[in-house]
Amino acid sequence: MTIITQPPVVPHFVQAETTKENLDWADLDAVDLSKAKTHEGRKGLVKQVHDAMKNDGFLFVTNHSVTPQQMSRMFDLSNYAVDNVSDEEKQKYVGNMRENGTYRGYKPRKFWHIAGGVRDQIEQYNMNFREIKDGTHPEPLRPFLSEIDDFSDQIHSDIINTILRLIAMSLELDEDYFIQMHDRSANAETFLRFVNYFPHPEEEENKSGGVWLKGHTDFMTLTLLFSQPVASLQIMTKDGQWKWVKHVENGVLVNIGEAIEFLTGGYYKPTIHRVRQPPLDQQNKTRVGLLYFCSAHDDVVLRPIAESPVVQKGGDSESRLLDDKFPTAGEYGKARVMAYGGTQALKQDVQKGIDEEVVAGVLLRHYN
Ligand SMILES: O=C(O)CCC(=O)C(=O)O
Numbered sequence: 536m537t538i539i540t541q542p543p544v545v546p547h548f549v550q551a552e553t554t555k556e557n558l559d560w561a562d563l564d565a566v567d568l569s570k571a572k573t574h575e576g577r578k579g580l581v582k583q584v585h586d587a588m589k590n591d592g593f594l595f596v597t598n599h600s601v602t603p604q605q606m607s608r609m610f611d612l613s614n615y616a617v618d619n620v621s622d623e624e625k626q627k628y629v630g631n632m633r634e635n636g637t638y639r640g641y642k643p644r645k646f647w648h649i650a651g652g653v654r655d656q657i658e659q660y661n662m663n664f665r666e667i668k669d670g671t672h673p674e675p676l677r678p679f680l681s682e683i684d685d686f687s688d689q690i691h692s693d694i695i696n697t698i699l700r701l702i703a704m705s706l707e708l709d710e711d712y713f714i715q716m717h718d719r720s721a722n723a724e725t726f727l728r729f730v731n732y733f734p735h736p737e738e739e740e741n742k743s744g745g746v747w748l749k750g751h752t753d754f755m756t757l758t759l760l761f762s763q764p765v766a767s768l769q770i771m772t773k774d775g776q777w778k779w780v781k782h783v784e785n786g787v788l789v790n791i792g793e794a795i796e797f798l799t800g801g802y803y804k805p806t807i808h809r810v811r812q813p814p815l816d817q818q819n820k821t822r823v824g825l826l827y828f829c830s831a832h833d834d835v836v837l838r839p840i841a842e843s844p845v846v847q848k849g850g851d852s853e854s855r856l857l858d859d860k861f862p863t864a865g866e867y868g869k870a871r872v873m874a875y876g877g878t879q880a881l882k883q884d885v886q887k888g889i890d891e892e893v894v895a896g897v898l899l900r901h902y903n
Pocket residue numbers: 748753760767768808809810824826
């Protein structure tokens with residue numbers, strides 16, 4: 536007799552209602568990925584992607600291949616990874632960010648210092664893209680690893696590769712220039728993140744000015760943030776104002792990271808963004824997040840691309856590299872993960888609200 540075991544039922548995570556508050560929203564462009572299936576179609580989108588990346592560093596993609604049902608299911612699994620796994624099991628899979636410089640495993644709450652002695656209330660589970668199916672993961676997640684792996688594969692080939700092609704074209708490079716250096720054939724700090732943001736006690740909100748995750752730029756090549764209704768993410772505009780990011784149903788927000796800044800000699804700049812306390816009507820709701828961070832292979836040297844006429848022409852006014860040695864994606868990522876959110880004394884520019892530190896020979900800024 537064969538016994539067929541059914542996978543356990545993952546409780547449905549009911550998303551919050553969208554906020555009724557009239558917040559100061561960012562005006563972000565939406566790119567229709569259904570038009571990007573052919574080379575000709577992609578050609579028609581290059582200018583739009585170029586302008587959005589150049590002006591905001593952020594854009595929404597819509598009409599990608601992820602269905603609303605799939606999206607909802609992945610949010611359920613994201614919540615499940617935090618809500619349905621025992622503390623003991625989480626402890627077994629806890630990440631070792633300070634020593635290993637990688638976001639693999641659980642990040643417990645209060646690991647990062649935010650401001651004024653307040654520590655984060657963010658719990659994450661990070662899965663490297665090469666270790667989803669074959670890696671070791673908490674017991675409750677094991678029945679779903681194939682499904683999660685398929686999702687990561689789908690968004691990588693559909694969304695990441697399309698945006699990489701459009702960026703390559705905008706730099707007058709062969710459209711496949713970035714594809715192979717981001718694929719699964721070699722080690723890279725590319726990972727899917729399941730995350731819950733929990734509210735802080737009132738007195739902590741006062742001390743940290745309601746900031747849940749300090750203003751920063753992502754160090755990788757591209758980040759995908761799967762849109763969800765709790766308003767909390769803000770981006771800094773070119774003239775230094777924080778604007779809220781509005782939820783787009785089934786939308787995926789893409790932002791460029793520092794690796795693109797280095798590879799383009801500063802032609803494209805990563806966007807400064809932060810996470811803060813949601814508006815009043817959403818404050819009793821856990822904010823469940825789903826993100827995909829894509830890095831180049833560890834051995835890719837982050838130097839300006841010599842083959843791109845755009846990079847060669849439109850260099851940077853201010854290089855953040857403090858010496859003339861370019862780090863590899865692996866070295867830089869590792870140094871960033873190790874250094875992030877410690878309580879070390881940073882050089883402060885109180886007037887501008889910016890803290891500075893040097894990581895892997897690169898000047899890094901934290902925005903309050
Ligand atoms: O949760 C979000 O909306 C953004 C998180 C973020 O910026 C990050 O984890 O790097």
